[in-house]
Amino acid sequence: MALTATIGGRRGRAGNGPSLRLVVLAALVALFALIPLMFVVGEAVQAGGGEVQRLVFRARVGHLLWNTVRLVAASTALCGVVGVGAAWLVERTSLPGRRVVGPLLAAPLAVPAFVSSYGWVSLTPAVQGYGGAVLIVSLAYYPLVYLPVAAALRGMDPALEEVARSLGHGPWRTFVRVTLPQLRLALGGGMLIVALHELAEFGAFQLLRFQTFTTEIYSEYEASFNGPVANLLAAVLVALCLLLLLAEIRLRGRGRYSRLGAGAARSLPRVRLGRSTPVALAAVGALLAVGLGVPLGSLIHWLVIGSSASFPVGALASAAGTSLGLGLAAAVVTTLLALPVALLAERHRGPLPNVLERSTYVAHALPGIVIALALVFVAIHYCRPVYQTTPLLIAGYAILFLPMAMVGVRAALAQAAPVLTETARSLGAHPLAVLRRVTLPVIAPGLGAAAALVFLMVATELTTTLLLAPIGTETLATRVWSDTGTLAYAAAAPYAALLVIISAPAVWLLTRAGRKAELT
Amino acid sequence: MVLGRSRFSTVLSVGAVSAALAASLAACGSSSGTAGKATLTLYNGQHASTTTTLVAAFTKDTGIKVNVRSGEDPELANQILQEGSASPADVVYTENSPALELLSEKGKLAPVDASTLADVPARYDSPHGDWVGVAGREVVLAYNPAKLSASDLPRSIMDVGGPNWHGKVGIAPSDADFQAIVAAVDKREGTAKTTAWLDGLKRNGEEFSGNTAILQAVNRGQIAAGIIYHYYYFRDQAESGANTSHVKMYYFGHQDPGAYLSVSGAAVLKSSKHQAEAQRLLAFLAGVQGQTVLAHSNDFEYPLNPSVPANPELKPLDQLGVPTDLGPGDVGDGGTAVTLLQQTGLL
Numbered sequence: 133m134a135l136t137a138t139i140g141g142r143r144g145r146a147g148n149g150p151s152l153r154l155v156v157l158a159a160l161v162a163l164f165a166l167i168p169l170m171f172v173v174g175e176a177v178q179a180g181g182g183e184v185q186r187l188v189f190r191a192r193v194g195h196l197l198w199n200t201v202r203l204v205a206a207s208t209a210l211c212g213v214v215g216v217g218a219a220w221l222v223e224r225t226s227l228p229g230r231r232v233v234g235p236l237l238a239a240p241l242a243v244p245a246f247v248s249s250y251g252w253v254s255l256t257p258a259v260q261g262y263g264g265a266v267l268i269v270s271l272a273y274y275p276l277v278y279l280p281v282a283a284a285l286r287g288m289d290p291a292l293e294e295v296a297r298s299l300g301h302g303p304w305r306t307f308v309r310v311t312l313p314q315l316r317l318a319l320g321g322g323m324l325i326v327a328l329h330e331l332a333e334f335g336a337f338q339l340l341r342f343q344t345f346t347t348e349i350y351s352e353y354e355a356s357f358n359g360p361v362a363n364l365l366a367a368v369l370v371a372l373c374l375l376l377l378l379a380e381i382r383l384r385g386r387g388r389y390s391r392l393g394a395g396a397a398r399s400l401p402r403v404r405l406g407r408s409t410p411v412a413l414a415a416v417g418a419l420l421a422v423g424l425g426v427p428l429g430s431l432i433h434w435l436v437i438g439s440s441a442s443f444p445v446g447a448l449a450s451a452a453g454t455s456l457g458l459g460l461a462a463a464v465v466t467t468l469l470a471l472p473v474a475l476l477a478e479r480h481r482g483p484l485p486n487v488l489e490r491s492t493y494v495a496h497a498l499p500g501i502v503i504a505l506a507l508v509f510v511a512i513h514y515c516r517p518v519y520q521t522t523p524l525l526i527a528g529y530a531i532l533f534l535p536m537a538m539v540g541v542r543a544a545l546a547q548a549a550p551v552l553t554e555t556a557r558s559l560g561a562h563p564l565a566v567l568r569r570v571t572l573p574v575i576a577p578g579l580g581a582a583a584a585l586v587f588l589m590v591a592t593e594l595t596t597t598l599l600l601a602p603i604g605t606e607t608l609a610t611r612v613w614s615d616t617g618t619l620a621y622a623a624a625a626p627y628a629a630l631l632v633i634i635s636a637p638a639v640w641l642l643t644r645a646g647r648k649a650e651l652t
Numbered sequence: 653m654v655l656g657r658s659r660f661s662t663v664l665s666v667g668a669v670s671a672a673l674a675a676s677l678a679a680c681g682s683s684s685g686t687a688g689k690a691t692l693t694l695y696n697g698q699h700a701s702t703t704t705t706l707v708a709a710f711t712k713d714t715g716i717k718v719n720v721r722s723g724e725d726p727e728l729a730n731q732i733l734q735e736g737s738a739s740p741a742d743v744v745y746t747e748n749s750p751a752l753e754l755l756s757e758k759g760k761l762a763p764v765d766a767s768t769l770a771d772v773p774a775r776y777d778s779p780h781g782d783w784v785g786v787a788g789r790e791v792v793l794a795y796n797p798a799k800l801s802a803s804d805l806p807r808s809i810m811d812v813g814g815p816n817w818h819g820k821v822g823i824a825p826s827d828a829d830f831q832a833i834v835a836a837v838d839k840r841e842g843t844a845k846t847t848a849w850l851d852g853l854k855r856n857g858e859e860f861s862g863n864t865a866i867l868q869a870v871n872r873g874q875i876a877a878g879i880i881y882h883y884y885y886f887r888d889q890a891e892s893g894a895n896t897s898h899v900k901m902y903y904f905g906h907q908d909p910g911a912y913l914s915v916s917g918a919a920v921l922k923s924s925k926h927q928a929e930a931q932r933l934l935a936f937l938a939g940v941q942g943q944t945v946l947a948h949s950n951d952f953e954y955p956l957n958p959s960v961p962a963n964p965e966l967k968p969l970d971q972l973g974v975p976t977d978l979g980p981g982d983v984g985d986g987g988t989a990v991t992l993l994q995q996t997g998l999l
Contacts, residue, residue, distance in 0.1 A: 190994075191997065192994065192997060192999070253865070253868070338862075347826070350726075350826075351826040351999060353726045353727065353730055359730060359733070437892045437894055438891055438892050439890065439891055439892060440891055501727060501730075504727075504731075505730055505731065505734055508731055508734040508735060509734045512734065512735050512736065512738045512739075516738060519738075519740070520740065595727070598721075598722070598723045598724075598727065599723065599727060599731055603693060603719040603720070603721050603740075604719055604720070604721075610722075614699075614700040614701070614722060615701075622891065622892070
């Protein structure tokens, strides 16, 4: 802590407040991201006191609360351990084949959760229930921790660890006292996203027969068409989300981790695994086999046994094109929206930047159906011409996935020293020129990673796409959904496979972020 | 910095390309439906592939184009409620009747032409005449013969709540399909008996997320039997039989509430600006042409128009012993069933 705090100082620009323009921009983005929350509150209020009493304070809700909390706690912790372990093995040890293994470890992100859960459930019923749910969502989501942590490990200045070692710390103590604190931002951000994602996950838990608040909210819409009750439950989710957001601020601490000169650091010597090599290889191999092997195996299985298997090239190409187009557009828009908020929060700490930044995360804890219906309501009442057009769909994606972009952009900004921009300013450069010529080039790889992550999420998104896409729009994910709905698994398989394939470049891009330092 | 600048320009060009893509996609989305004849918008909760076939036949017959938005019943119904009078939908076609009953209660549906309603027996239509039945889905008990001998099969769906059935029956209480069954039982047997039955099911049963999950579990022998709709079995048989090779079907019959036929239907929205064309689509769906397309599809649901026979692989509709006193009107929007399920702790 003391070591890291010496780099860059405690505050970015002491005594120099944020520009009004930046604050206004960030506030607009935050307001935009809070649209679903306003809708939830509005609808929940309509439910009335008696209904609240009857529907929120019942045994079932207690049971759901317990299920949700223990699931999120266990799998977030598991993702943390697996993610850091995998990142450390790939980035800091002599693990053989790490150049291949590195991207592969991020690949589960390209497989939609409903595909992998289906694969697991057809393999064995034993995965249904609490243990299975923890295991399967952890296997699906650990890359959300692995990626930022690996990037942070790559961007880390070796000098700090060397100083610690020279002062007599052993490797383990160095890791715990020097390396781990430097990973806090990446680790905390990754675990936060995992936790929020799980609060909102529906398809996987439904298949795994594990009930959470979100599966219950879907049941409310499905069973009784009861919007107000569903929104009351969503309000409970928002409360859980706020707790997580506060916890992550505490975890993050106040240290700063930026370093001067992106190319100046030497790469750290890798830890020789020696006789532990087979153990490490086996661990990584097992992780890949269960995380990737099972879902991909089930895809191949469908293709082989099903009677509905066919390769309609035109339909496949058009669905792939739509998925790509929507994914790219949403990735760019979302990353650009994240930029002002991340810049404000990273360069100017305080209550206002904190509140604005945290606001962008809330929607991610809400189930897709809640967000989609909120946007239906807002668009139809206040902005009818855009209803069920691509811009509205992109806006929906942006609200859903802003947190993904935020984590990436913040991590990138955190490693770019403010002194660089200050120097440029002092030399007379215009603020916009500073942004273009100094800040952006330094953070470009991080922005690319943030955009790639958003792309992956958009490619596998279902509910919002079904409700808000222009009529007739078919993405790869909606095709997989409509074919599996009629048990035409073999017909769905080519679409699911193509979904994985178009996601591959994004995964590759993600694992490249921060790689530059190593090349020099 | 040189490297950095080239990266920056890459970011910019990616941005420009995707903005252009988005704009062109948006143009695609808004350009349809402006020329000549009215274009209908159909919100479809039924299986997308069959609906596509039905709609194509309709367009060929009438020249009226139909745009289809597919989704799940509850999502589509909630979406229509949120959209209010501005809803772009002209016609809504759902998998089960409760979504239609909900829209009917909220006053969103226009009366259906009398001639269309007359195509289908009155008990499969809306009691208020504002939606028409199109397809039927029969409740069955799927069982694994290795786990349950034919002599142990229940006479009534009420029996599976009894002590003999401990650990033997799979149900999907969160699925709208099961809720329709509960509503039927409640209508026939009254609240006290239904609550006792549900308590029994909670003790006896294993809960699953849906019909497919139940089918898989029965097939594996994880559970002896499960309550599902008939067509899941036939679809799986047609696909590969992978989930049904060890499964047999048992029809309750003899007017048992377990022989309830859930109805999939269609309605015209009051807010539609193309009432005449929308009514023609309904007439097509319930008429001989549409019903024949349905019967020949891979859907395995029962056409409800008596002049069109069902897929020959299915047990004929008139031999199912469907209770004549339990129709979609009795099941309503499913709200009562949900309250009962919530009280039992199944929901």
